[in-house]
Amino acid sequence: MLRWLTAGESHGPELVAILEGLPAGVPVTAELVQADLQRRKLGYGRGARMKFEQDELHLSGGVRHGVSMGSPVAIRVGNTEWPKWQDVMSPEPVDPSVLQTARGAALTRPRPGHADLVGMQKYGFDEARPVLERASARETAARVALGAVAKSFLGELGIRLVSHTLAIGPVEVPEGAALPTPDDVAALDADPLRCFDAATSALMVAEVDDAHDTGDTLGGVVEVLAYGVPPGLGGYAQWDRRLDARLAEAIMSIQAIKGVEVGDGFRTARRRGSQAHDELVELDGVITRLSDRAGGTEGGMSTGTLLRVRAGMKPIATVPHALRTVDVATGERPRRTISAPTSARCRRPEWSPRRWSRSSSPMPCSRSSAATRCPRRDATSGRTSTRSPSC
Numbered sequence: 001m002l003r004w005l006t007a008g009e010s011h012g013p014e015l016v017a018i019l020e021g022l023p024a025g026v027p028v029t030a031e032l033v034q035a036d037l038q039r040r041k042l043g044y045g046r047g048a049r050m051k052f053e054q055d056e057l058h059l060s061g062g063v064r065h066g067v068s069m070g071s072p073v074a075i076r077v078g079n080t081e082w083p084k085w086q087d088v089m090s091p092e093p094v095d096p097s098v099l100q101t102a103r104g105a106a107l108t109r110p111r112p113g114h115a116d117l118v119g120m121q122k123y124g125f126d127e128a129r130p131v132l133e134r135a136s137a138r139e140t141a142a143r144v145a146l147g148a149v150a151k152s153f154l155g156e157l158g159i160r161l162v163s164h165t166l167a168i169g170p171v172e173v174p175e176g177a178a179l180p181t182p183d184d185v186a187a188l189d190a191d192p193l194r195c196f197d198a199a200t201s202a203l204m205v206a207e208v209d210d211a212h213d214t215g216d217t218l219g220g221v222v223e224v225l226a227y228g229v230p231p232g233l234g235g236y237a238q239w240d241r242r243l244d245a246r247l248a249e250a251i252m253s254i255q256a257i258k259g260v261e262v263g264d265g266f267r268t269a270r271r272r273g274s275q276a277h278d279e280l281v282e283l284d285g286v287i288t289r290l291s292d293r294a295g296g297t298e299g300g301m302s303t304g305t306l307l308r309v310r311a312g313m314k315p316i317a318t319v320p321h322a323l324r325t326v327d328v329a330t331g332e333r334p335r336r337t338i339s340a341p342t343s344a345r346c347r348r349p350e351w352s353p354r355r356w357s358r359s360s361s362p363m364p365c366s367r368s369s370a371a372t373r374c375p376r377r378d379a380t381s382g383r384t385s386t387r388s389p390s391c
Ligand SMILES: Cc1cc2nc3c(=O)[nH]c(=O)nc-3n(C[C@H](O)[C@H](O)[C@H](O)COP(=O)(O)O)c2cc1C
Pocket: 047, 113, 114, 115, 135, 136, 137, 140, 254, 255, 256, 257, 316, 317, 318, 319
């Protein structure tokens, strides 16, 4: 079984990734991994960091002369922007003046839709920097590096992957459109949104432009297809051996993914049983499924047909339009979500799971004036407000 871990911060010197359980003899080269890191930067309407930040790849364990050795594979993904952040993100203590600079200022306005507020509550931080640095999806660079290695392993077993974009906001590829095969990867990479349907891709580009013009952001749906999967991978006997469950966990663990479907997923739930399953027939002595609604798994095991998994991503949380938030240091309710430096400090909240879960999210503050009342989420509107009598 493969196991993996990553470490490192968004603006740290590097991300570190370890993959354990890879057999010996799998082709692994820096070129192969770097190619997928470059592909990660593709897309339309991406943020500025995708352009100027470069990934500096180092294979530092488990590989010799282009093949794995059976020992843990270690990969470091250096960040060329580190020199700009080396004081703010220094692992060593720094002069306090660093925290007075624009880059080092305390981020006391938690951004809605990010891990900021709850991370501050969980660890008692009085600003969001220590949370966002690790919660950031910069971490996906490490996952992509390990994924490139895992893909090479699957390739040795005859399993080939391809992914494509099915929806951007409300713009969707029509139901029943042709699916790409692994031979289409280059063509997909050439499309601005990695959409296999040219007409839909053009509409997606227009949707991104419109969101950009109106200071908004978009989510979407992607699908991963695995060709050549043999039957019987996974298992039905224990929850953690079920292939569909393990795929769902892996996908849902990606930042901002809010929904996972295996096969026809939620569409199956809306069908009658007679239209929901894959009938079995015998053709030339071979038992065959007449359809593939299940998407390649039954009973937690691969069926040997095309494996299809979809992921729904929420719109990027940094909405240029600005969402309402509260400054946890001053109680101000600015429209902007990026904080200014402040001397006020919140004390570490006492950990009480019952209290946090019942009252949503009070953030106790050290000052008690009206201006420093603590943020609290309104259970009905979901908005963060400062009307909290509890602190
Ligand atoms: C590839 C990728 C890129 C992301 N880029 C941004 C971004 O530029 N701005 C942003 O606000 N969130 C971005 N996010 C989402 C953040 O990771 C954010 O922490 C996440 O939405 C937190 O929500 P969650 O806890 O529901 O996962 C990105 C997510 C992914 C997967």
